[in-house]
Amino acid sequence: MLTTTTTKVLEPGELDAALAVLDRDPVANAFVAARVQVAGLDPWRLGGEMWGWYSEGRLESLCYAGANLVPVCAGPEAVRGFADRARRAGRRCSSIVGPAGPTAQLWSLLEPSWGPAREVRSHQPLMVTSALPAEVAPDPLVRRIRKDEMDIVMPACVAMFTEEVGVSPLAGDGGLLYQARIAELVTAGRSFARVEDGKVVFKAEIGAATAKACQIQGVWVAPEYRGRGLSEIGMAAVLQFALKDVAPVASLYVNDYNHTARAAYRRVGFEEAGAFMSVLF
Structure with a gap:
């Protein structure tokens, strides 16, 4: 029985719930969604664990923990839960990357035990388009x-x-x-x-x-x-x-x-x- 809020390693049977979370922001979550769609939630195939944060029995947030640590649709409470789990596990990743707000909070909680970082890039604009170039001709080569x-x-x-x-x-x-x-x-x-x-x-x-x-x-x-x-x-x-x-x-x-x-x-x-x-x- 799940408590009011909890974090856990997701199991293969929770794939649909994980995909529903990822689908809330298909652009920002493309990296993690692409891996999950191909590999499912089996850690060996996925190349890492998928952590889930539950609130009142509902999966609300994810965190991919592999070569990268990537928070997904994570609010402040979920980030704290993921940080606690990451501290207990110890650093196994080569980077933390994700939407700036949750990633900044996650790093602030992990830096005392995981720091110092080799480099922090705190603001990397996410750029998007759904239209073919209008003013620049594609290079035919x-x-x-x-x-x-x-x-x-x-x-x-x-x-x-x-x-x-x-x-x-x-x-x-x-x-x-x-x-x-x-x-x-x-x-x-x-x-x-x-x-x-x-x-x-x-x-x-x-x-x-x-x-x-x-x-x-x-x-x-x-x-x-x-x-x-x-x-x-x-x-x-x-x-x-x-x-x-x-x-x-x-x-x-x-x-x-x-x-x-x-x-x-x-x-x-x-x-x-x-x-x-x-x-x-």
Whole structure:
């Protein structure tokens, strides 16, 4: 019998209730929803536990606890419950990421025992669009990466990750998990690039994807090609693929200090619709 409020690890039989929570905000919850729709709630397949916060016997909030710690539709009381469970379990994640308000509260409760963080990005605008680019023509040279082109796209992916996150994705396990994730996206037809003379000069991926929303990630232009507008026409091309082939709404989140990228995304048609926060360890 559940108490008035409680947190627990969800079981496979609670999948429908979890999906109902995720469906309250398909855009903000796309990352977690995509994983749950594919893997269910089995921790081994999901790559982590799904914690649920119940109030009066009703599932109200979630928290994905895997490589990332991600609060979902979590109010202040739910965040406190998730923080208590996270403190008891100890830090196993490489980041905390999610909507800015709940993530900030979660970090304030965990920082005394989990801190210090390597970096805190407290305001990352969430940008959304459901319309094809009106003012920027898609780059006709941006295309899907083929399965036999992993050796071409991987150096660009590693360079982007290292530049964005501050550490190499090849550290630790030698990059096996990261390479597997990129291969998964390539196989799914969600890795895109402009390739010139065997080298990637622009790339991006459609990471999380559900029937209602998808999230563009890993946007990168080779340093020697920056300042030529490739990011705008490249993003217009990726957005075209996303809206026509994947989902009716596309989103991304970007560091608030990256004014150049934010301006480029706005020109392609993205509008700010909230904010995320990331705590990196």
